[in-house]
Amino acid sequence: MALGSIRLRGGYDANPQLLPGGKPSAFTGVDAAFALGRSSDSIKTGLTGEIQRADYAAREIDPSERMRVVLEAESEAFAGWALKSRTGVESIRSYNLRSFEAEQEVRAQWIGGAVRPFVSAAARYATLNETNAILTDFLPDDLRFTRVTLIPGITALTPLGEFGASINLSAIRYSPTLDLFGYRRDNERVEPFLFYRWTDDLVSVSAAVSHVNGVWHDVDFTDLRATLFDLSLSMRSKDHPWRLELSGRRAVGETSFPISPVTVTETYAGKLTYAATDAWSLGLVARWLRTGYPDSPFSSRTVAYGVTGSYRIDDDWSLGAEIVRVNASALDGMSVDSAVGSLSLSRRFDLTGAVSGKTANLVTTAEPVTTDDPAMKRTAATPSHAQTERSARSAMPAPVSTQISNQVSNQVSNQVPDSVPNPVATGVY
Numbered sequence: 001m002a003l004g005s006i007r008l009r010g011g012y013d014a015n016p017q018l019l020p021g022g023k024p025s026a027f028t029g030v031d032a033a034f035a036l037g038r039s040s041d042s043i044k045t046g047l048t049g050e051i052q053r054a055d056y057a058a059r060e061i062d063p064s065e066r067m068r069v070v071l072e073a074e075s076e077a078f079a080g081w082a083l084k085s086r087t088g089v090e091s092i093r094s095y096n097l098r099s100f101e102a103e104q105e106v107r108a109q110w111i112g113g114a115v116r117p118f119v120s121a122a123a124r125y126a127t128l129n130e131t132n133a134i135l136t137d138f139l140p141d142d143l144r145f146t147r148v149t150l151i152p153g154i155t156a157l158t159p160l161g162e163f164g165a166s167i168n169l170s171a172i173r174y175s176p177t178l179d180l181f182g183y184r185r186d187n188e189r190v191e192p193f194l195f196y197r198w199t200d201d202l203v204s205v206s207a208a209v210s211h212v213n214g215v216w217h218d219v220d221f222t223d224l225r226a227t228l229f230d231l232s233l234s235m236r237s238k239d240h241p242w243r244l245e246l247s248g249r250r251a252v253g254e255t256s257f258p259i260s261p262v263t264v265t266e267t268y269a270g271k272l273t274y275a276a277t278d279a280w281s282l283g284l285v286a287r288w289l290r291t292g293y294p295d296s297p298f299s300s301r302t303v304a305y306g307v308t309g310s311y312r313i314d315d316d317w318s319l320g321a322e323i324v325r326v327n328a329s330a331l332d333g334m335s336v337d338s339a340v341g342s343l344s345l346s347r348r349f350d351l352t353g354a355v356s357g358k359t360a361n362l363v364t365t366a367e368p369v370t371t372d373d374p375a376m377k378r379t380a381a382t383p384s385h386a387q388t389e390r391s392a393r394s395a396m397p398a399p400v401s402t403q404i405s406n407q408v409s410n411q412v413s414n415q416v417p418d419s420v421p422n423p424v425a426t427g428v429y
Contacts, residue, residue, distance in 0.1 A: 002351040004034040009320075011342030016061055017095065018302075018328045018336050025058035045073045064094035080112035096131040098142060114158070118166075120151040128256050134298065134331050135258060143256045145174045145185070153193070161198030161205070168193055168210070172254075181258045184218040191228075204234040212252055214262070221261045222295050226252065243273045260293035283308040285324070293331075301329040306340075320344040 009029045015022035033050040049069040056063070068090040075083045086105045092098070102125050109118035127142040153166025168191040178184055195208040207229070214224035232247040248268045255263050268288045275281035286305040293299060306324030313319065326338040 001037050002034070003036075004349040004351070005032070005346065006349075007031045007344050007346040009342055009344035011340060013338060013340045015326075015336060015338035016056060016058070018326065018330075018338055020330075020334055020336055022336065022338070023058055023060075025056045025061060027054050027056045029054040042076050043073060045071070047071050062093075062095040066090070066092045077111050080110055081108050082111050083108055098129040098138065099127065101126045115154065115156050117152075117154045119153070120149075122149045122151075123147070124149075126254070128254060130256050132257065132331055135256075139180055139256060141180070143174065143179060143185075143254075145172055145254070147172045151193075161196055164195045166193045166195075167191065179256075179258075183220065183258070183261075184216075185221075185261055186217040187214050187221075187261065189214040189224075202236045202238065204232075206230075206232045214252075216261055218261075220295070224252070224262065224294060226250075226264055228252065241274055241276050243271075243275070245269075245271045245273075255293075257293060257296075257298075259296040259298070261295070263291050263293055265289065265291045279312045281310050285322075298331045300331050303327045316348050318346045320346065 007030070009031070010027065012024065012026050014024045016025050016027070029052065031050070031052045034048065036047040038045050047070070050067070052064075052066045054064045068088070070086065070088040072087075073085045084107045086103075086107075088101070088103045090099075090101045092100075103122060104124075105120060105122035107118060107120040110116045124147045125144075126147075127144050129138050129142040131138055147170055149168060149170040151166050151168050153164060155162060155164035168189070170191075171188045172186060174185045177186065189212055191210045191212040193208065193210040195206075197206045199205070208231075209227070209229045211227050212224060216223060228250045230249045230251070233245070235244045236242065246269070248266075250264065250266045253263050253265060255261075257263070266289070269286065271283055271285045273281055273283040284305075284307055287303070289302040291300050304324055304326045306322055308320070308322040310318055310320045321343050322341070324340045326340065328336050328338075330336060
């Protein structure tokens with residue numbers, strides 16, 4: 001099967017960079033996504049990709065661009081064990097962020113009963129360079145680091161939902177060993193991890209809690225002890241016109257900030273949607289983000305709230321609109337504001353007309369993360385993509401409503417969850 005989607009959008013941002021006295025600018029953008037899948041007797045494969053680009057009328061603001069490709073493969077069970085492989089590449093370039101990531105993960109899971117042990121191993125190579133209100137220019141050279149992770153764990157399927165536990169063991173090495181400021185950022189981390197998931201026709205609950213213990217090789221960096229979590233709740237009314245989505249996350253992310261080795265980010269979000277018919281929907285959205293920098297007095301905060309609307313012209317075409325207000329407190333404590341208004345036209349493509357259940361489920365596991373949130377947009381006043389975590393990434397202004405790549409995944413599946421939550425991929429660690 002092969003599916004695709006493209007969205008053209010345009011709008012006006014009162015302060016694209018969220019800077020004091022920032023210059024307003026109109027913007028245009030294009031988002032495109034695709035999903036390919038194939039299933040045979042012995043293996044299922046899925047390939048998803050997306051590209052986002054925004055250009056500003058104010059030419060002094062660099063265009064923002066994000067590209068991402070994920071390839072997944074899953075074997076049929078052999079002696080009770082199934083193997084899964086995930087390969088992902090992502091690149092982001094904007095006026096205040098340059099980042100690249102390549103990650104390979106392999107997981108083996110027992111599927112012969114209700115209690116299912118698993119083990120996952122991953123290797124990730126990344127580069128990072130960012131600006132902020134303190135360090136206003138890019139570093140001469142990108143930070144480069146490699147992370148190796150091993151995750152043994154177990155999950156249990158019960159009538160009350162899915163329970164699980166794991167322990168994440170990882171080591172991160174930077175090259176060169178000392179950064180531009182003479183700090184040694186190499187570290188090791190141990191993170192016990194508990195998770196739970198349950199869903200039915202009206203309610204879906206997901207919860208993950210962990211405690212990260214990080215040890216750094218530089219005496220100027222304090223070892224990290226932090227409780228992290230990733231929570232989500234989705235509820236529908238019985239007649240389905242109303243839907244409430246709530247989420248909260250506390251996570252650790254890498255940073256090129258010269259004083260702190262990592263950031264600790266908290267994100268809380270809510271969305272209330274009303275859809276009286278299949279064609280129309282209206283929504284209220286809100287999101288709060290705070291990022292703290294250990295070993296420093298600095299922190300930043302971003303709040304966004306607004307209204308969204310969409311109209312489905314037919315099965316393939318849809319229109320979208322939204323207005324969002326953004327307020328941010330920069331690292332230096334100064335408060336800045338912005339308002340973003342946008343319109344979008346989306347087109348979805350189904351090149352096969354039918355998708356098999358097995359292939360659809362595999363493609364779902366490769367679903368791109370949501371990045372369409374002006375509250376999370378990268379600016380010189382707020383944290384960069386790597387300082388937050390995967391669910392908070394954004395390198396450009398874009399609607400808070402469901403992004404185009406998620407529309408593709410919704411079209412090819414019924415959102416059947418992967419059998420084991422992946423601590424590497426969820427962004428909790």
